[in-house]
Amino acid sequence: MRSGTSRALRALPTLFRVGVAETVAYRAEFLVWLLTSTLPLVMLGLWTSVAGEGPFRGYASPDFVAYYLATLVVRNLTGSWVSWQVSEEVRTGALAMRLLRPVHPFVALGASHLAAVPFRTIVALPIALVLLASSGASALSGDPGQLLCVLPSVALAWLVTFATLFTIGSLAFFITKSMAIANLYFGLFSLLSGYLLPLPLLPRWVATVAELTPFPAMLTTPVELLTRTLSGADLARLLGVQLGWAAATVLVALTVWRLGVRRFEAVGG
Amino acid sequence: MRRYLRLLGVQLRMSVASAMAYRADFLVEGAMSAAWMAVALLPLFVLYGERDTVAGWDAPSALVVLAYFMGVRAVVEGVVNPSLVELVDRIRTGAFDYVLLKPVDAQLLVSGSRYEPWKVLDLLGAAGVAVYAFVLRGHGPEPGHLLVGLALFATGVLAMYALWILCAAASFWVVRLDNLTYLLSAIFDTARWPVQVFRGAWRIVFTFVIPVAVMTTYPAMALLGALDAGTALASAGGALALLGLSRLVWRAAIRSYTSASS
Incomplete structure (x- = not known):
């Protein structure tokens, strides 16, 4: 195990380089892909015009601007298509090649997707600048300590999202329709992560259900750190919950993978 | 004409047969x-829950717009989307050559090449939402409004189809544009x-650049009896003009098609 870890560590720089090269090679596709997460913009248009007629349950127009632009930034930084990638490799048998390599696919794919994050900022950064220049800037948190915690929180959100998507992709070992599950997942994600609506605006029971799932840790937590004034205790609790979900989802991902890979029989050669 | 109808019928039957083979998908x-x-x-x-109206729309009327949205999306995902995903694939691999060789119009052949029969469920859901909206309103639509509403539903679907054809045509020049x-x-x-x-x-x-208003808002207003004749005609005309444009672009794209297989 120890040698496995050190091997993976030594391979990391190369894996990053490969990831960067892949992203550059498919840059047009990549950009179009990033532009598809327009849902927050639609909701932004809707809610600012609603709030234009008067604040909506405590949310004024700048609050919505700040919320949805922050959502867009976090979503851009943390999203990935690893579930599609894994299920495709399982289906076509291309996974056989990956299994030959002495690095766990979770690490290899993780490194390749992490390498794409700098490119993701090409889209995320202009949005962040618009946010700072817009009316939403007044609704952002002003506490420097809290803002500093946004970075680790985004990193944890990335990990929870990646591990969950990896798990869904690994379901392809067991069922043929794993992409349908991915679609279903996105529906739940939209609803429970705060992607569609700020969680406080949801009906009470939906928000309660959301609290019991890893979805808020994927999106709402970093957005809250950006847009709300939190006490030190709340801050610690939010980050702690996020850390817990990160550990849990990675564990589930690795377990599902281990159970699934036993059933794997490569097709073709 | 009859040949085309028969062709579409055969393709539909094949898709239904393959959908029936995976009956468990029904649940998913x-x-x-x-x-x-x-x-x-x-x-x-x-x-x-908070407001009675938003930008002049009350809840039942907004539900009708949503019903149109779900309806158009069901048709697009059930008929247009699967066919065009297949088309992009064929262009990339060069298998599109065989489509061009066949003695029928290529656009028609690819547009109806694949269906997702289970999307009928979404269409039923859309109809359900529309019925619910009119129950909330307390009275159904007048027959005339219903007729115009259904006609504009058709033109809305055609407008969306035209946008899809434009995207597909783009993939002749820039391969791998599934995104x-x-x-x-x-x-x-x-x-x-x-x-x-x-x-x-x-x-x-x-309204004008990406005419989503033509696809849902205007048809919904027509069904609710809130659309004047001029806008209705303009909406339908705009959709048909877009369809014509997509046909022209498609023809130009076909001419510049260079097979990937040889």
């Missing part, structure tokens, strides 16, 4: 339809709201 697709319906309905309930289809459906997402709730530049974009 049903669950998915329900989940997406919840996602679509929830913001509406949150919004109208563009995701972008298109992401933009179409705006159609779930009446176009009047968007202000300023947004509304102009969604």
